[in-house]
């Protein structure tokens with residue numbers, strides 16, 4: 001349990017969430033005892049490489065994990081006074097889109113290609129909010145205008161393929177926010193976009209969040225995106241939380257070797273130009289060697305140990321607990337934080 | 343870097359004609375590449391950046407003659423290949439290879455990794471025997487950091503970064519001089535992106551390869567390129583040596599691209615001038631400077647008069663009226 005989970009500001013409280021998959025190679029844990037919470041109006045970043053369990057975490061919260069092969073094996077997700085893991089599927093359908101919305105990397109996964117944008121937004125509004133048709137249409141136009149889609153009166157009559165990638169992403173955000181959800185889960189919302197459009201979409205999410213007070217869970221593998229958008233960050237590896245901190249603290253004092261590796265591998269603008277050298281060889285980027293293990297090959301002990309330069313026998317023998325550091329709100333699961341700390 | 347360029351591209355144009363129906367007349371002309379010039383020296387990397395739809399891939403594919411140019415010349419070691427027939431092109435094809443963004447869709451899922459990497463060797467009859475070719479493939483695997491025993495695996499058994507290594511090994515198989523890298527790291531996680539960028543740099547140092555490195559992320563380009571060309575709607579709008587471009591960008595479009603790169607430092611809360619909207623339609627491009635519709639500094643002149651690419655500092659070209 002998080003220390004502040006009882007504070008009135010918490011909108012979503014995830015405790016010990018565990019999701020398993022049955023694969024041909026055996027049973028594996030995609031999410032392994034994950035706990036976190038998120039406050040009203042806050043943006044929580046979840047970072048980690050592909051395959052670390054970020055999307056399955058999001059799908060588990062919404063109970064959308066494909067089953068079989070998936071199964072939410074344990075844990076609770078409290079929204080207000082309800083545990084989403086315990087309510088009926090009917091109640092859950094009401095939660096989705098209404099209390100918690102999700103946007104995906106590929107907007108076409110949530111936009112229906114054969115229905116107009118207007119229809120798709122108004123359908124949600126009519127179902128969840130019981131608006132009349134003309135009210136819903138007016139609101140749909142308003143939402144499209146809010147996400148800065150030009151000529152929204154015309155766009156409501158158009159189909160998703162008539163929009164550019166960036167505009168589709170905006171339309172999906174409009175749809176996700178149309179019922180004013182308490183929590184928005186954005187799963188790699190900008191990964192497939194140009195940096196310029198990414199900047200626009202991130203600005204948009206920030207702006208809407210400030211205006212509507214939505215809590216945002218922003219899933220990404222890009223620490224640059226996290227630095228610009230999140231207030232608090234969770235670093236995930238192999239289904240577990242390995243570090244958690246306020247964003248400034250995470251970047252100023254990264255504790256886990258995995259976090260440090262991720263930070264070092266981000267190419268930074270100006271990193272080579274300041275050097276003022278005549279050497280024309282490209283600068284080397286720091287790498288994390290190896291890859292995220294498949295579900296059925298997650299090492300016992302610290303899952304990161306095989307890729308970690310600091311790993312010792314202790315790391316392969318036992319899983320390190322998540323512990324407080326000297327920095328407020330900053331926790332890490334590593335046996336050697338003392339060696340890692342600057 | 344030697345003085346004589348290996349690749350010299352001059353006034354390259356590639357227009358796609360849109361037709362009404364199968365036999366109908368031309369209804370539009372996509373100015374995908376519209377007068378692009380650059381050269382690349384031995385062991386040099388030229389970065390080519392710009393948003394989606396600016397014509398970067400079309401430049402790469404036309405230079406390789408996977409597309410026929412509408413106009414312009416492409417010299418490889420001094421020989422113009424822009425209108426060369428298929429037979430004459432064949433030996434030159436070995437010198438130029440391409441790696442693609444998507445390591446998932448560019449590899450045949452039914453072929454073993456070793457056969458994928460060795461395919462071009464067979465096509466070009468390199469190596470006398472099967473075992474010669476197999477030895478070469480094994481060597482390529484080790485060059486790109488894959489294990490020899492992985493030659494018998496199928497693409498789905500590889501991670502995204504490893505699949506990109508396979509694509510690189512395949513491109514290297516015929517000892518090319520130039521590799522067109524079309525967004526080779528855009529689909530990869532940052533940690534894996536770093537591995538692939540470092541690999542490309544190592545291979546360049548070892549084999550003296552030249553790269554045309556296409557990307558939309560300027561931070562990535564800064565790490566790998568020696569010189570950088572910025573493209574907008576089929577044209578190069580700025581061109582400079584890397585240090586010069588990143589410390590002294592002149593074109594407002596380059597400035598906007600730089601501004602858009604997320605900064606991995608939460609203490610820097612900068613207010614930016616965001617580039618609004620999308621790249622305009624290349625069938626019906628804005629008048630004057632094509633960028634004027636999105637440019638924060640545009641003046642009347644920009645709407646009517648096309649700027650030319652001119653030298654603003656030694657070796658630094660920009661196409662902007664205001665510079």
Ligand SMILES: Nc1ncnc2c1ncn2[C@@H]1O[C@H](COP(=O)(O)OP(=O)(O)O)[C@@H](O)[C@H]1O
Nearest residue numbers: 021030049050051052053054055056057069295
């Ligand atoms: N349908 C599935 N069947 C089996 N394994 C799955 C399935 N979906 C996801 N996984 C596995 O769960 C792990 C976490 O996946 P995911 O949450 O998608 O990662 P991320 O979003 O961090 O990239 C990965 O090892 C992935 O292969």
Ligand SMILES: Nc1ncnc2c1ncn2[C@@H]1O[C@H](COP(=O)(O)OP(=O)(O)O)[C@@H](O)[C@H]1O
Nearest residue numbers: 358372374393394395396397398399400401624
């Ligand atoms: N075969 C084609 N027919 C018609 N238009 C094309 C074709 N290939 C590319 N285009 C158009 O040319 C422009 C440049 O495309 P491309 O070179 O792929 O840009 P980039 O690689 O910079 O994203 C785009 O507007 C694209 O739609």
Ligand SMILES: [Mg+2]
Nearest residue numbers: 054055056187
């Ligand atoms: Mg994911």
Ligand SMILES: [Mg+2]
Nearest residue numbers: 398399400524
């Ligand atoms: Mg392209």
